[in-house]
Amino acid sequence: MARAYDDLVRRLLRISALRESSALLQWDQETHMPPGGTEARALQLSGLSAFAHELFTAPELGRALAQAEKEETDEKHRALLREVRFAHERATRVPTELVESMSRATSRALSSWTHARAKSDFAAFRPILEEIVQLQRQYAAAIDPDVPPYEVLFKDYEPWIGLDETRRNLAQLRDGLKPLIRRAADAPRPKDVFEGRWPKAQQMAFNVRVLEALGYDFQRGRLDVSAHPFSTGNVHDTRITTRYDESHPLGALLGVIHEFGHSLYTQGLPKEDFGTPLGDARDMAVHESQSRLWENHVGRSRGFWEHWLKPMQDAFPGQLAGATPEDAWRAANIVEPSFIRTEADELTYHMHIALRFEVEEALIAGKANVAEVPALWNERMQAYLGITPPDDAHGCLQDIHWSHGSFGYFPTYSLGSMLSAQLFAAFEKQHGPAAPAIRSGDCAPLRGWLRENVHRHGKRYKTNDLIERATGAPLTPKPFLAYANAKYGELWA
Ligand code: ZN
Numbered sequence: 001m002a003r004a005y006d007d008l009v010r011r012l013l014r015i016s017a018l019r020e021s022s023a024l025l026q027w028d029q030e031t032h033m034p035p036g037g038t039e040a041r042a043l044q045l046s047g048l049s050a051f052a053h054e055l056f057t058a059p060e061l062g063r064a065l066a067q068a069e070k071e072e073t074d075e076k077h078r079a080l081l082r083e084v085r086f087a088h089e090r091a092t093r094v095p096t097e098l099v100e101s102m103s104r105a106t107s108r109a110l111s112s113w114t115h116a117r118a119k120s121d122f123a124a125f126r127p128i129l130e131e132i133v134q135l136q137r138q139y140a141a142a143i144d145p146d147v148p149p150y151e152v153l154f155k156d157y158e159p160w161i162g163l164d165e166t167r168r169n170l171a172q173l174r175d176g177l178k179p180l181i182r183r184a185a186d187a188p189r190p191k192d193v194f195e196g197r198w199p200k201a202q203q204m205a206f207n208v209r210v211l212e213a214l215g216y217d218f219q220r221g222r223l224d225v226s227a228h229p230f231s232t233g234n235v236h237d238t239r240i241t242t243r244y245d246e247s248h249p250l251g252a253l254l255g256v257i258h259e260f261g262h263s264l265y266t267q268g269l270p271k272e273d274f275g276t277p278l279g280d281a282r283d284m285a286v287h288e289s290q291s292r293l294w295e296n297h298v299g300r301s302r303g304f305w306e307h308w309l310k311p312m313q314d315a316f317p318g319q320l321a322g323a324t325p326e327d328a329w330r331a332a333n334i335v336e337p338s339f340i341r342t343e344a345d346e347l348t349y350h351m352h353i354a355l356r357f358e359v360e361e362a363l364i365a366g367k368a369n370v371a372e373v374p375a376l377w378n379e380r381m382q383a384y385l386g387i388t389p390p391d392d393a394h395g396c397l398q399d400i401h402w403s404h405g406s407f408g409y410f411p412t413y414s415l416g417s418m419l420s421a422q423l424f425a426a427f428e429k430q431h432g433p434a435a436p437a438i439r440s441g442d443c444a445p446l447r448g449w450l451r452e453n454v455h456r457h458g459k460r461y462k463t464n465d466l467i468e469r470a471t472g473a474p475l476t477p478k479p480f481l482a483y484a485n486a487k488y489g490e491l492w493a
Pocket of ligand 1: 258262288291
């Protein structure tokens with residue numbers, strides 16, 4: 001008789017095939033699908049997710065899991081069983097009809113959000129958002145009616161990090177950043193040497209060059225355009241997207257470097273475990289640590305601009321005329337309150353997250369209505385950053401997450417930043433300063449270290465165990481605050 005473990009893995013591979021297919025259809029929906037395709041796509045995605053849900057919650061899978069738990073002693077196999085048990089317990093509590101309704105609603109919400117954002121029309125998005133919030137509350141109640149719903153949802157993104165621990169870390173981060181953000185207001189504003197004319201086609205070509213130099217494997221990936229940049233895929237095929245602004249190249253360039261960090265992680269997962277949790281990324285905070293490490297610790301570093309300014313001047317004749325690497329580095333690190341999260345500097349960024357964390361937790365807890373979101377948003381924006389968005393496109397309509405039904409996701413961005421600094425500090429402790437290699441365009445040591453300490457482990461270890469193995473300590477905001485104080489101390493000296 002086949003071992004229960006092998007039977008379980010065989011089932012997981014089928015489910016993974018369905019989920020990967022859904023991810024590819026979602027990628028298509030955000031990049032190439034004609035607008036008329038929405039209804040059909042909603043049906044395809046809800047069908048696939050319902051089918052995957054049925055397979056994952058099937059009694060046969062439950063029996064194979066329970067049997068394997070009795071038989072397996074191998075540590076790696078036990079790690080897989082731990083992950084499957086966690087997800088299976090949750091999934092079996094959610095009715096398939098609810099999974100289908102959630103998938104249908106989010107597919108429709110995507111096109112509704114795209115139109116609402118383009119016209120800055122929150123009222124047009126409001127009904128579907130109300131539906132999604134209701135579905136999320138039902139989903140949380142189905143999984144665990146005794147725990148606050150937001151906490152249940154958060155576990156979808158961070159199964160092994162506590163929400164209380166997250167709250168503490170984020171409060172410490174916010175409090176540590178406030179004095180720096182205040183100082184930024186008094187610091188002389190450097191000239192933004194990137195202001196100019198940046199044709200889209202040339203930006204695309206240049207960003208591809210940067211991706212190649214950083215080590216992105218185009219044999220297993222591609223770069224496209226979407227309304228909201230993202231990366232998706234698996235170890236064999238990892239795709240990234242970006243969006244372009246012809247008056248300023250940094251949003252797209254740093255965005256591409258950010259998504260590169262995500263896909264380098266995916267491309268570095270263990271191929272032999274493809275399709276099982278051991279071959280999957282360790283959740284959102286670790287994923288985001290990879291993107292932020294490349295975006296901020298590399299892309300916004302002095303060494304990066306010492307290397308890339310000249311090629312950029314050559315690729316865009318007439319732009320950046322007379323600028324020095326020092327000018328570019330300063331311009332890439334301007335700290336000032338702004339409306340759009342994805343374009344925020346690395347300090348005020350965390351105030352954008354604090355705001356979303358508060359608004360979405362209130363919505364899910366039933367302490368605020370969807371209709372109140374624009375007012376609540378603008379009020380928090382004023383409190384945290386002292387500015388009020390001119391319209392909802394620059395306010396509560398800017399992010400795609402809620403239309404995806406992703407509530408509980410935002411806090412993981414700040415956790416990811418913290419972790420990126422923690423990992424980068426651990427790398428430098430072992431290898432010495434990274435700047436000389438970055439300046440010479442050689443990112444191989446950093447890539448190798450991340451692969452060895454993070455990528456190749458998939459979900460083998462629980463999050464804090466993975467972090468401790470790599471850095472010697474559990475997740476903490478201290479290295480990020482030390483990094484920010486040192487860097488901006490130098491910039492504003
Ligand atoms: Zn990201």
